[in-house]
Amino acid sequence: MLLTRSELPRPSASARDKALRLLERALGPSKVLTAEEACERFAGDESEALGVRPDAVVLASSTDDIQAALGAAREANVPITPRAAGTGRTGGAVPMAGGIVLLTLGMNAIKEIDRREGIAVVEPGVILGSLHREVEAEGWFYPPDPNSLENCALGGNVAENAGGPRAFKYGVTRDYVLGMEALLVGGQRLRVGRRTLKGVTGYDVTALLVGSEGTLAVFSEITLQLIPKPEAVTTLLALFPSLSAAAACVGEMTGPARLLPRCIEMLDSLTLEAMRQAGNSIDRRAEAMLLIEVDGSEVACDAQAERVGAACDSAGAIEVLVAQEASQRDRLWAARREMSRAVRRLAKKKLSEDVVVPRQRIGELLERLRGISERERVRTLTYGHAGDGNLHCNFLWDTDDELPRVERAIEALFHAVIALGGTLSGEHGIGVLKAPYLPLEQSAALIDLQKDLKRVFDPQNLLNPGKIFPETSHRAC
Numbered sequence: 145m146l147l148t149r150s151e152l153p154r155p156s157a158s159a160r161d162k163a164l165r166l167l168e169r170a171l172g173p174s175k176v177l178t179a180e181e182a183c184e185r186f187a188g189d190e191s192e193a194l195g196v197r198p199d200a201v202v203l204a205s206s207t208d209d210i211q212a213a214l215g216a217a218r219e220a221n222v223p224i225t226p227r228a229a230g231t232g233r234t235g236g237a238v239p240m241a242g243g244i245v246l247l248t249l250g251m252n253a254i255k256e257i258d259r260r261e262g263i264a265v266v267e268p269g270v271i272l273g274s275l276h277r278e279v280e281a282e283g284w285f286y287p288p289d290p291n292s293l294e295n296c297a298l299g300g301n302v303a304e305n306a307g308g309p310r311a312f313k314y315g316v317t318r319d320y321v322l323g324m325e326a327l328l329v330g331g332q333r334l335r336v337g338r339r340t341l342k343g344v345t346g347y348d349v350t351a352l353l354v355g356s357e358g359t360l361a362v363f364s365e366i367t368l369q370l371i372p373k374p375e376a377v378t379t380l381l382a383l384f385p386s387l388s389a390a391a392a393c394v395g396e397m398t399g400p401a402r403l404l405p406r407c408i409e410m411l412d413s414l415t416l417e418a419m420r421q422a423g424n425s426i427d428r429r430a431e432a433m434l435l436i437e438v439d440g441s442e443v444a445c446d447a448q449a450e451r452v453g454a455a456c457d458s459a460g461a462i463e464v465l466v467a468q469e470a471s472q473r474d475r476l477w478a479a480r481r482e483m484s485r486a487v488r489r490l491a492k493k494k495l496s497e498d499v500v501v502p503r504q505r506i507g508e509l510l511e512r513l514r515g516i517s518e519r520e521r522v523r524t525l526t527y528g529h530a531g532d533g534n535l536h537c538n539f540l541w542d543t544d545d546e547l548p549r550v551e552r553a554i555e556a557l558f559h560a561v562i563a564l565g566g567t568l569s570g571e572h573g574i575g576v577l578k579a580p581y582l583p584l585e586q587s588a589a590l591i592d593l594q595k596d597l598k599r600v601f602d603p604q605n606l607l608n609p610g611k612i613f614p615e616t617s618h619r620a621c
């Protein structure tokens with residue numbers, strides 16, 4: 145059942161005491177929080193997942209600290225949940241059985257930017273926006289750009305295989321991770337992957353760990369590929385009289401017109417209303433907005449911007465604004481990046497489902513969502529990365545008695561997504577909130593194979609139990 149507290153057993157009092165003794169002996173009291181109010185802050189994240197207050201929070205500042213925490217967890221047989229900045233949307237960093245939270249946000253050094261090879265080596269607590277600024281100052285570019293980029297950290301990005309608006313053209317985090325240092329429960333250190341652009345030695349364990357949602361290993365260092373920074377960028381903002389006109393425009397640009405902007409973001413009418421209420425002046429006639437960005441050489445950028453503008457005009461856009469200066473572009477994006485918070489003000493509770501459908505079927509999905517919303521009497525609004533078919537369908541509610549209807553609506557959305565040939569999560573991961581729905585998309589045989597893999601990495605199921613797979617229980621005593 146969604147949004148209910150986990151029923152995973154908590155570790156016994158003696159196991160907890162043992163873990164605390166081991167942690168304090170290895171790390172000293174300054175790196176181990178145990179006070180209830182201090183630990184309570186780590187029971188949740190930016191989702192509605194209800195966690196269990198951890199018994200201890202380890203403030204790791206080095207690989208040795210991570211190793212000590214993972215060693216203590218195994219020796220005491222208590223669950224341990226890795227955490228970076230806690231901006232996750234599906235409860236990935238939320239402890240479901242108490243135990244230890246292993247915070248890697250304090251490990252925030254950019255250890256190296258290799259200007260000749262185009263490679264960056266970072267610790268897991270580096271905030272993504274800082275990495276962007278550092279590499280761009282050197283003429284390099286790290287494309288993944290979740291809208292939480294000023295708050296989220298690379299460890300979390302890698303564990304969730306984060307995407308973002310630019311994923312449409314440039315791909316997601318996995319496409320840029322060359323290798324890493326990873327530690328298993330117990331503390332064993334592994335060098336995974338490589339530092340070269342190509343390499344096919346052995347199984348691609350790096351690709352497996354990217355997106356493993358903190359359930360297989362803890363990253364202490366990440367090696368990233370950079371690409372040359374595009375010479376020019378142009379942002380276009382197009383307002384449409386209806387959502388269907390905006391969806392048709394996306395279908396036209398990404399299909400028959402074969403345009404490849406670096407991002408196409410779509411916002412529906414309720415989202416625009418939330419932005420108006422947050423102080424943004426947006427033409428009242430607009431029922432949908434596309435925020436489109438093109439990049440490349442100056443000449444290519446101008447030519448693409450012209451074709452994108454023409455596509456918007458012929459799809460019936462009310463108005464198309466073009467911004468080339470960095471400050472104008474930042475103004476357009478600032479509103480988009482703050483939008484999630486603006487939308488949050490519309491209701492006491494909000495769940496954002498980041499589903500993906502083939503781009504030509506976006507219109508159909510939106511139509512089905514409208515039907516679901518009417519049938520279940522649940523407010524919904526949609527925005528997201530329409531360029532790659534990844535939409536954030538948000539469900540809003542105020543009181544607990546609405547919850548059964550919200551849950552029915554979400555399940556109906558997932559069924560619709562699968563029927564349209566889509567997938568349950570484009571970038572937020574499965575975490576705890578989507579775990580009950582995994583069997584809608586994946587066969588029992590595939591789920592069992594993945595559980596077998598998990599057992600190889602973590603036989604006692606101590607690392608982040610309760611995530612991805614429905615109904616798991618850790619075997620802590």
Ligand SMILES: Cc1cc2nc3c(=O)[nH]c(=O)nc-3n(C[C@H](O)[C@H](O)[C@H](O)COP(=O)(O)OP(=O)(O)OC[C@H]3O[C@@H](n4cnc5c(N)ncnc54)[C@H](O)[C@@H]3O)c2cc1C
Binds near residue numbers: 229235292298
């Ligand atoms: C306003 C807002 C906008 C967002 N927009 C986007 C978006 O556009 N695209 C997108 O992809 N996401 C988006 N997100 C979701 C979120 O920001 C991303 O999932 C992000 O990658 C999480 O990073 P974090 O540092 O907060 O990780 P956390 O939430 O702390 O952890 C996420 C997962 O990573 C694991 N983990 C953390 N550190 C480590 C480590 N060192 N080793 C192993 N595992 C680890 C945790 O166990 C957990 O499973 C958004 C969130 C918000 C609040």
